[in-house]
Amino acid sequence: YELVINTAPAQAFLLENNSLLANKLVVAHVLGHSDFFKNNTYFAHTDRRMVERARLHADRIRQYEMEHGPQRVEQFLDAVLSIEEHIDPVEPTYRRPDPKEYAQQKPALAHPASEFDDLLGRVEAPEPAPVKRFPPEPEKDLLLFLRDHARDLEDWQRDIIGMVREEMLYFLPQIRTKIMNEGWASLIHERVLEALPLTPAEHLEFRRMHSSVLSPGSRMSINPYYVGYQILRDIERRWNGEPPDEDDEPETDWLGRPKPRPIGEGWQKLLEVREMECDVTFLRKYLTEGLVKRLDLYTYKLEEVNGELVWRVQETDWEKVRDALLDSMTNFGVPVVMVEDGDYGRRGELYLKHYYDGKPLDLDYTLRTLKNIYTLWNRPVHLETVMDDEVTIFTYDGQQVSRASRR
Known part of the structure; x- marks a missing residue:
């Protein structure tokens, strides 16, 4: 019906089979979107050259398909796309270190060893500090973490992860403002069309289209x-x-x-x-x-009544409905999953944690995604979540999925 791209200037497209009045409405609607793109604070850092960058991304992926084979590239890309929403637009507050920095440190002497240590009463240093965790704090940006720290990825694979993440960051403001953006564009197209010298028949047709939207x-x-x-x-x-x-x-x-x-x-x-x-x-x-x-x-719930599934109003309290x-x-409507440990068990395994909010994960989707993450990490992947009121850890080791629970 209408397509607008957040560039500078904004680009919009009209359907050839639209009527003149429909195109007037689309132009006015697009005007509202363009105004929103240029003025809403969440779009302030948007890359307005993303159309050109996406074209370059497509060219690079085609080149990788020629070099490494279409099937291998497509399978890897599918694995990345399965977790594309797991990004964080806010850069972490800590410096991204090399995982090797977190290797176990050997105990050291308080002073350099010498032949006179026993005479001077020098003693060994205290117990070494606890092994540092990697990352030092939970990491929300799963794509960025995998791109930077998956040890077995080739350069072209890291590049694909970076491209997917870059494009997702571009769309993030639109995801975060969908209701506002469409509401604003609808308000603007109404104001513009009402100000045009439409005939009574055109005005009636406009109102019909407006009501449909x-x-x-x-x-x-x-x-x-x-x-x-x-x-x-x-x-x-x-x-x-x-x-x-x-x-x-x-x-x-x-x-x-x-x-x-x-x-x-x-x-x-x-x-x-x-x-x-x-x-x-x-x-x-x-x-x-x-x-x-x-x-x-209202909020609704699907219930079984006399052997049939029917929708029942579950909540009418306005604050609970709003919440x-x-x-x-x-x-963005996806579960919060963070990297808790990128060197779990000191074996280079990946430990993820789902921050449970009362809504359980879809089991089939979770297991498929776990396998996709293994494709990127190439070592066992663990996911902690809550199932049936129990802390549950799913593990995929490249061969099978195992499940362990603890209360």
Whole structure:
């Protein structure tokens, strides 16, 4: 329907079979996206030359296929793509050392050994310090860790990991602002089309297309266009000083004292929100009780009733519904898995830990991913998680998966 690329300037594409009015809507929608790309703080460090860089990446991968064979390259690339979300845009605070620095140190004398040590009463140094862990603190960026520290990777393989990570970092701001970005673009296309001299028939057709874009989601998912647009409209209404809805929360200062409602500041507030927020902060601050009710947002659960699976409303409390939505966006919706030890057992094995948040891992997907990580690390890989209220460690040694539990 529409495609826009965050470059400088932004590039957009129109379908040949679109009507003129549909293309007007797409152009206006793309204008909103471009404005968001250029002004939202989460896009401040975006590489605007990514189209050219992606083209160079494709050229290098084709060259690697010629040198090492398409099947080998594709299998390796598939393994990398299976963990592409496990990155961290924030560089670690520690210096990335060579794993050899963490080799066991031998005990040393307090002073250089000499033939007079027994006369001078010199003694051996205290016990050596505990062996340093590698990495010294848990590492969230699994791709970067594997690229830098997997011992058996060839240069072309490290390059592929770097390319996948670079492209994922480019898309990360779009993942973090999906609801806001689509809501803003929908708001802008509405303002632009309403300002155009459309005929009554064109205006009716525009409203039909607009309603289609902003249709509510389903039990399984929300429509980011719809939710983002409705929240932005509500912000503008509230900051313009329009009469409050019965479900509006009273504005208070940091002491809990009532604040006067702003008047005529709606558009300025929208510009501020568009610049400063991501989806998580946007929803936490501006998804109110009234909006949850008007948007018919609930949490659902699939239950068996008389031998049939039916959806039942599980939670209607607006704060719990909001928090459930926020939880689904934490860490871009993927489990938090960190490198705990890159030299586990002093054997060069990889020990990963899933930071359990009450949602168990999908077992089949976990085991497939564990094998893919082994492909990159080429030594046994361990994953600690929680299954059935027990701490469970899965290990893949290149031949089979084993499972051990402890309470």
